[in-house]
């Protein structure tokens with residue numbers, strides 16, 4: 001039997017009996033910066049990006065990092081400096097991307113509920129394209145653009161109705177999802193868009209879900225989208241770019257998603273065969289660029305043996321690591337400095353007053369109070385989803401670059417948490 005590869009390798013790995021991020025011992029980071037602490041490897045992010053860049057070598061393609069996965073400014077900066085664009089879903093994300101040095105001409109704006117104010121903000125910034133998700137949104141964007149004396153570039157997010165075979169909460173391209181425009185209604189929606197003077201049809205867009213670990217849903221979605229491009233262009237409306245969304249999965253628990261370059265080799269072969277190889281292509285990867293570049297370090301507070309279960313109570317909780325509570329998601333958990341003795345089975349839980357506040361179930365761990373654990377695959381959809389539930393301050397974040405450590409977010413204080421609140425007179 002082969003043991004599954006540890007998530008995050010080779011950038012987050014054991015060296016000299018302790019877990020390191022690149023050249024930095026994680027035990028030192030926990031000691032210096034406290035816990036819970038998010039630690040990211042810059043080389044891991046860039047290596048994940050390079051897999052896509054290799055896949056698209058020689059093509060007219062724009063990689064737009066779906067920044068909701070991890071929107072910390074320094075993380076955005078890493079991708080902006082590497083030439084990435086950004087897929088945003090709010091005015092707040094637009095402001096973050098610009099603050100991190102993003103080129104507005106490489107920003108695309110997705111989401112089912114854009115407000116007029118957000119549309120104005122994005123038009124003013126000069127973003128590349130709005131990914132419009134309903135005909136009602138087309139009408140509003142047309143009004144906002146005309147009022148601003150501009151024409152908004154749009155693509156329609158089309159629902160190709162393929163099953164990405166992932167968790168229902170993160171599957172988005174099926175009928176019955178709130179996202180996108182039904183495949184059957186897309187042509188009529190494009191005809192409407194082409195008739196509106198405040199809009200300019202630029203492309204087509206789809207995004208079928210997240211944590212996808214198979215090739216087939218992508219190949220199916222591509223066929224469906226290309227059929228539609230042919231139909232729309234036959235109706236006299238030019239589609240300049242094709243955006244295939246994000247969604248590629250990562251290894252959380254022995255998962256074996258295709259590598260980005262291999263997946264795109266297959267997809268580009270299909271595009272070439274069908275005569276679309278020279279189109280401008282866009283993709284919106286989030287999780288696959290950052291997920292395994294991060295770990296969350298947490299200290300063991302108490303061990304609580306029980307009749308049916310043993311509990312390992314840690315200082316990180318569902319407010320810091322929301323994925324297990326939200327999606328029953330798995331994060332690998334391991335000691336930063338493993339003990340030689342045999343372990344016991346624990347449910348690893350946080351201090352929050354909810355039974356849903358578990359981080360890992362039935363884990364075999366050799367631990368004692370005071371030990372530091374690493375929760376793996378914590379680079380995506382962790383800090384960006386963190387909350388202050390139970391008036392817990394959000395963790396600090398550090399980014400490791402070789403032997404260098406940059407604090408990219410200080411630990412939040414309780415005073416900062418209630419800064420916007422007022423007592424009654």
Ligand SMILES: *Cc1c(COP(=O)(O)O)cnc(C)c1O
Nearest residue numbers: 066110210246247284285286287
């Ligand atoms: C969330 C999202 C993405 C990124 O998904 P990942 O699974 O993180 O790659 C891309 N596009 C849209 C529209 C999204 O909502």
